[in-house]
Ligand code: TXA
């Protein structure tokens with residue numbers, strides 16, 4: 645199959661929607677990361693999504709809809725907490741898990757009776773969904789275990805020849821995935837993401853637990869080819885990072901440090917990637933930088949730690965996963 649990378653003109657979005665309608669796969673931009681879309685009511689198309697991503701059938705797919713009306717086609721009933729969160733955070737980087745409606749192929753939800761759904765805050769995505777006239781799935785458009793794509797180029801790197809169309813929407817606004825919250829009973833965060841736990845708690849007026857998964861340390865996701873290691877967050881962390889960097893050089897590695905821009909001076913002449921001036925910018929640049937390190941021939945990535953609050957919690961979650969838990 646030949647993959648076409650298209651600019652998101654009205655005409656090209658209409659073409660991409662036709663691909664979805666006849667059961668094909670389209671990668672498209674969202675505000676979090678690029679998604680891999682197919683008609684959620686077409687079981688064959690959904691199976692092709694798992695195949696293209698080389699993803700285990702036991703890992704369910706998020707579904708993207710254009711509005712709350714369309715959400716009713718995939719969800720059986722809304723709980724009060726769901727209504728509150730949808731009202732406050734959608735369109736946006738939040739995904740809710742609810743009981744699933746009839747008629748959704750079991751492949752979408754890996755046989756579960758619940759479904760994860762969100763409304764993306766991206767005009768191209770919304771236009772695509774409206775033109776296709778159907779909810780579309782939205783797993784990240786990378787092959788399994790790779791960092792999520794935040795540029796059309798990343799999708800090409802992973803899925804060239806496996807999707808018909810890639811809509812190029814430039815760099816993802818957030819660069820980190822949505823927060824997945826199970827709102828069927830007591831709200832619980834299943835995956836941290838762009839919407840912080842603190843802001844969810846503020847809206848719901850209760851404390852919300854984040855589920856810890858076994859698997860988080862088994863090096864199965866967000867992995868570039870380079871070895872990733874990260875530091876805990878504390879005043880002298882640059883010294884630990886420098887010691888490790890110098891040790892890696894002696895060991896024949898070609899390391900690079902990911903640090904906040906303001907902290908570059910701590911590292912002298914050592915190679916650094918500047919991750920911006922805030923933890924939001926660090927998150928925005930994370931996946932892109934992991935891939936860039938590979939492209940530029942680095943073999944080890946040393947990431948500065950961040951405080952475990954707000955978007956920092958999400959960053960730590962991704963750093964744990966991409967490093968397989970290698971904390972220095
Ligand atoms: O920001 C995002 O959510 C991006 C954009 C493209 O929408 N998508 C994304 O999808 O990150 P994916 O497949 O890479 O990650 C989806 C996560 C997985 O951890 C999956 O297990 C969980 O959501 N998930 C999906 N459906 C679920 C369900 N019914 N119940 C619980 N977790 C679910």
Ligand code: MG
Pocket residue numbers: 783784792
């Ligand atoms: Mg993913």
